[in-house]
Amino acid sequence: xxxxxxxxxxxxxxxxxxxxxxxxxxxxxxxxxxxxxxxxxxxxxxxxxxxxxxxxxxxxxxxxxxxxxxxxxxxxxxxxxxxxxxxxxxxxxxxxxxxxxxxxxxxxxxxxxxxxxx
Amino acid sequence: xxxxxxxxxxxxxxxxxxxxxxxxxxxxxxxxxxxxxxxxxxxxxxxxxxxxxxxxxxxxxxxxxxxxxxxxxxxxxxxxxxxxxxxxxxxxxxxxxxxxxxxxxxxxxxxxxxxxxxxxxxxxxxxxxxxxxxxxxxxxxx
Ligand SMILES: Nc1ncnc2c1ncn2[C@@H]1O[C@H](COP(=O)(O)OP(=O)(O)OP(=O)(O)O)[C@@H](O)[C@H]1O
Ligand SMILES: [Mg+2]
Numbered sequence: 145x146x147x148x149x150x151x152x153x154x155x156x157x158x159x160x161x162x163x164x165x166x167x168x169x170x171x172x173x174x175x176x177x178x179x180x181x182x183x184x185x186x187x188x189x190x191x192x193x194x195x196x197x198x199x200x201x202x203x204x205x206x207x208x209x210x211x212x213x214x215x216x217x218x219x220x221x222x223x224x225x226x227x228x229x230x231x232x233x234x235x236x237x238x239x240x241x242x243x244x245x246x247x248x249x250x251x252x253x254x255x256x257x258x259x260x261x262x
Numbered sequence: 263x264x265x266x267x268x269x270x271x272x273x274x275x276x277x278x279x280x281x282x283x284x285x286x287x288x289x290x291x292x293x294x295x296x297x298x299x300x301x302x303x304x305x306x307x308x309x310x311x312x313x314x315x316x317x318x319x320x321x322x323x324x325x326x327x328x329x330x331x332x333x334x335x336x337x338x339x340x341x342x343x344x345x346x347x348x349x350x351x352x353x354x355x356x357x358x359x360x361x362x363x364x365x366x367x368x369x370x371x372x373x374x375x376x377x378x379x380x381x382x383x384x385x386x387x388x389x390x391x392x393x394x395x396x397x398x399x400x401x402x403x404x
Contacts, residue, residue, distance in 0.1 A: 179373030182308050183380060195368045196266070202283040203368075206307045208300075231287075251356075 145169050145252055147211045150190065151236050152250050156213065159220045161234030169210045174242050174250050179205045185209055190249060192242045196220045204233045211235070215242045268292070274314055274339070285326040286311040289337070296330065298403070305401050306335050309381040312374040313339040313397045319364050320344070321395060327381040331397030332384075336397040345391040351380070 148165035151158055158165065170188030176195050181203055185191055190207040193200060194216070201224060205214050210236035214220055220235060228235050232254045238245055270292060272285035290307040294300075310326070317324040321343020329336040346352045354373050360370030379385050385402040 176368060177371035177373065178368040179371045179377055180310060182312070183373060183377045187304075193368075197367055199283070199368050202287065202311065205287065205302070206311055208304065 145256055147190075147236070148152070150211075150249060150252065151153055153252065154238060154240070154245070156236040156238045157170055159214070159235040159237050160225050160228035161211070161232060164232060165211075167210050167234065169249070171253070172246055173209070174231055174246065179217055185238055192245055194242075196224050198227050200224060201227045201233050202229055204228075205231050215240060215245055239250055245252060266331055266348065268296070270326075270328040270330070272326040272328075274317050274323045274325055276318050277320075282315055282318040283311055285314050289326075289328050293330065293335070298335075299351045299360070302335070302401060303402055305381040306337065307401075309341070309378045309385075309399045309401070310337045312377050313337070313399060315369060316374055317341040317343070319360060319369055319393075324394070330402075333403055335401045335403070336358075337401075338396060339399075340394065344396040345393055345395055346387065346389040347391060349387050 147167050169190045173185040173187060173189040174192045176193050178199055185207045187208040188210045190211055190213055192213045192215055196214055196218060214234045215238050217239045220237060268390045269333055270289060274285055286307050289310055290303055294305060317339055321341035324341030327338045356372040358370045358372035364370050365397045378399060382399045385401045386398040389395040
C-alpha cells in the first residue's frame with residue numbers, strides 16, 4: 145500500500161512531497177507529543193498528528209515515517225509545507241478524524257497480503 | 263586510529279526554536295554520507311535532537327560537538343542554562359517543566375531524557391545550577 149494509493153482512495157490533499165508518494169506504508173502511528181512519537185513510531189508508519197509546525201517535519205525525518213497525515217481539515221502552515229518539500233517529507237491533509245483515518249487505513253492494510261502488525 | 267576521527271561543531275540558536283534541529287539533521291546527513299547503518303543513524307539523530315531541543319527550550323541554546331569514529335559516535339550538547347536541580351527526577355518518564363507555549367509546539371511530554379537513554383549505549387549528564395548542563399551521548403557502531 146503506497147502513500148499515493150491512500151491519498152487517492154481516502155481523498156486526501158497532498159500538501160508536500162507529491163513526487164515521492166510511491167513510498168510504502170508499513171503501519172499507523174497517532175500522536176501529538178513529539179518525544180513520544182520519536183520513541184514509538186516505526187519506520188514507514190503513516191503518522192497522524194494535529195501538529196503543523198516545523199518540528200513536525202523534523203520529527204517525521206528523524207523517525208523515518210512514510211508520511212504525515214493532518215486530520216480534520218486543519219490548515220498546514222505555509223512554512224511547514226515549504227520545509228517539508230525541501231526535506232522530502234510527504235504531508236497529506238484529510239477531512240476525516242484520526243479515528244476514521246485509522247479505520248480506513250487499517251482496512252486497506254488488512255486486505256493486503258501478509259500484513260500482521262503487533 | 264586518530265586520523266579516522268571526524269569532528270563537527272554546531273551552535274544551537276534559541277531565538278527561534280522552530281528552527282531547532284539543525285545540528286542533529288546536519289549530523290544525520292553526514293552519517294548517512296559516511297555510510298553508517300540506518301539503525302545507528304536513527305539512534306544518533308533522535309537522541310541528539312532531544313538533547314538539542316532541550317538546550318533550546320530549557321536553556322536558551324548552546325552548542326553541539328560530535329566526534330565520529332568507525333567504532334562509536336560521541337555527541338556532546340552543552341548549554342549555559344539554569345542547570346537541572348534533580349537529575350533523577352528529570353530522567354523520569356513524564357516529568358517536565360515545559361510551559362504551555364512549548365507544549366503547544368508538541369514538546370513537554372517529559373520523554374526527551376528517557377528517549378536519550380533508550381537510544382544510546384551510554385549517556386552522561388553533568389549539570390550545575392546557574393552554570394549550565396552538558397549531556398554526553400555515546401552510540402557504539404557495533
Ligand atoms: N538542558 C537542560 N537545562 C535545564 N533543564 C533541563 C535541561 N534538559 C532537561 N531539563 C529539565 O528536565 C526536564 C525533563 O526533560 P525531558 O527532555 O525528559 O522532557 P521535556 O523536555 O520537558 O519534554 P519532551 O522532551 O518530552 O518534549 C525538563 O522539563 C527540564 O525541567
Ligand atoms: Mg526534552
